[in-house]
Amino acid sequence: MFPMNNSQPYSYVFMIAIILLVFWLRSRRSANPRPVKRNGYGMFIPVVLLLVAFCGTLASLSHTPGQPFHLPAVWEIVCACLIGVVLGSVMLYHTGYEKREDGLVYSRPNKNFKYVLLAVIVIRIGLAQYFKNLDYVEFTFLTMLMAYVYVCIWRIGSFVKFRQTLAR
Numbered sequence: 001m002f003p004m005n006n007s008q009p010y011s012y013v014f015m016i017a018i019i020l021l022v023f024w025l026r027s028r029r030s031a032n033p034r035p036v037k038r039n040g041y042g043m044f045i046p047v048v049l050l051l052v053a054f055c056g057t058l059a060s061l062s063h064t065p066g067q068p069f070h071l072p073a074v075w076e077i078v079c080a081c082l083i084g085v086v087l088g089s090v091m092l093y094h095t096g097y098e099k100r101e102d103g104l105v106y107s108r109p110n111k112n113f114k115y116v117l118l119a120v121i122v123i124r125i126g127l128a129q130y131f132k133n134l135d136y137v138e139f140t141f142l143t144m145l146m147a148y149v150y151v152c153i154w155r156i157g158s159f160v161k162f163r164q165t166l167a168r
Contacts, residue, residue, distance in 0.1 A: 015121075019117070019121065022117065023114060023117075033106050033109070034106070035102075035104035035105060035106050036097065036104075036105050036106065040105075040159050040162040040163060040166070041159075043155045043158050043159045043162070044159065046151055047152055047155050047156070050148050050151055051148070053144075054144050054148055057140065057144060061137050061140060064137070067135070067136060067137050069137055070138075071141065072134070072138040072141060072142055076138070077142070077145065080143075080145045080146040080149070081146070081149050083123075083146050083150075084147065084148070084149025084150040084153065085149060085150070086150075087120050087123065087146070087150040088149060088150035088151070088153025088157070089153060089157075090119075090120075091116060091117075091120070091150065091153075091154040092153060092154050092157040092161075094110050094112055094113055095107075095110070095154065095157075095158050095161065096108035096110065096161065097161055097162050098165065099165055099166070099168055105162060105165050105166050124143065124146075124147075127143070127146075
């Protein structure tokens with residue numbers, strides 16, 4: 001089993017709360033569709049927020065008592081980025097937009113989204129079990145890098161898809 005430190009149970013509670021929030025928001029949106037606003041620039045909000053969270057976490061990790069801060073090996077960083085690209089590409093593949101009669105662009109409902117999101121979470125938890133021999137700093141850095149890369153791929157690609165749909 002993955003060794004737990006004092007903050008890990010809270011991270012699982014936080015992760016479950018975020019998952020439930022995403023499912024709740026998606027169910028509300030599918031029942032009451034709204035057009036994409038602000039020319040789609042709102043899609044970049046998660047990218048910016050994750051970057052701020054990533055920088056804040058790196059700052060706190062570099063000052064954790066008893067844990068020396070060092071970056072993982074280059075091949076581990078490359079692997080985390082490649083996994084992020086794959087997961088982001090899967091999320092992007094399942095994201096679509098449609099222009100309706102009113103001339104506005106709406107997010108196309110996707111019945112598979114919740115399964116894709118659950119698969120991403122299961123893969124992340126599976127990787128946590130697989131890489132349990134990494135120290136806390138390396139593991140946190142690699143999982144945050146993987147998440148940031150897949151959110152960037154997904155959101156930037158979604159913006160491109162939105163703009164292409166808007167131009168039609």
